[in-house]
């Protein structure tokens with residue numbers, strides 16, 4: 001179907017009557033896009049700037065663009081154009097009775113032990129290649145949990161529960177139908193800001209390096225201190241900051257990152273973070289175009305990027321699809337916020353596929369990385385009403 005953008009906006013007269021296409025609720029604000037399901041022409045990262053420029057030329061200040069960029073830059077993105085309206089502040093609340101899930105079963109894909117074997121494999125490649133040109137220095141490997149419930153998973157109620165943590169951006173993005181999955185939604189609660197733009201000012205807040213939060217205050221503090229002092233985690237983090245500085249640098253008249261990292265936290269995880277801030281040379285560069293240039297960063301892929309990306313395809317048994325891509329919104333001025341699509345699931349009816357990954361560098365311990373991914377599932381599992389450590393099944397005991 002070929003739809004001109006001007007026609008698309010006219011068709012979407014009463015957004016409140018339409019289903020939610022995308023919604024974000026977090027430190028960067030509350031944004032909801034509703035409308036008849038009219039996507040922007042779909043395409044890959046290569047055509048993104050051109051498609052966005054054409055959309056922006058017709059959208060005036062009455063529309064907002066939002067959606068998801070896939071992990072794989074060669075896959076098609078999913079962006080929607082909606083009228084910006086005064087009641088678009090937030091989506092209606094979900095039915096609080098709809099959760100916890102009552103009947104469910106859970107399958108780890110791959111099992112924790114197979115994930116640890118893939119980590120071990122990557123570590124051996126790093127050791128073999130050390131010192132050679134284009135040697136693999138970091139890779140982020142992910143695994144997934146497939147949850148099958150007895151009834152349709154209530155996306156808005158889930159998003160409401162995920163958003164209870166003030167440190168995260170809860171999000172939902174309606175994805176294009178695929179096969180029997182007619183109503184696919186990407187839903188999650190990400191703590192990681194890929195790119196925010198207001199006028200000329202931009203910011204990014206990459207995270208890499210993790211430790212699990214503990215119920216016991218003393219143990220929790222000990223985990224945080226160990227993370228702050230971990231040379232392995234600081235190395236893992238530095239790749240991300242360096243990459244973002246390199247990609248954004250040519251687009252900025254100033255760009256800076258503080259020396260050292262800051263400890264940040266969600267309700268279930270500690271992370272190392274760095275807030276990068278800058279000023280664009282061209283304040284009209286749309287935030288979605290900058291997000292498209294940036295992702296996937298070494299927080300979800302690795303270094304060197306191409307080498308890590310190829311190996312992810314070989315070592316992970318399932319495609320990532322929109323996990324580890326980017327989700328966000330962009331207004332007619334190009335302002336907006338894009339988050340890294342982590343701590344999320346692709347939901348289709350009564351099924352949810354959750355994803356979590358961990359950064360691997362020389363010195364990583366395969367079973368500890370499997371445990372880290374297990375802990376990263378925690379927030380989503382809790383929101384569904386499942387046991388916090390259901391994601392740790394098959395992880396043999398590792399020191400916290």
Ligand SMILES: C=C(O[C@H]1C=CC=C(C(=O)O)[C@@H]1O)C(=O)O
Nearest residue numbers: 208209210299342356357358359
């Ligand atoms: C890839 C994920 O997390 C990234 C973000 C923060 C910390 C990370 C880490 O310590 O490995 C990851 O880079 C994920 O949650 O799936």
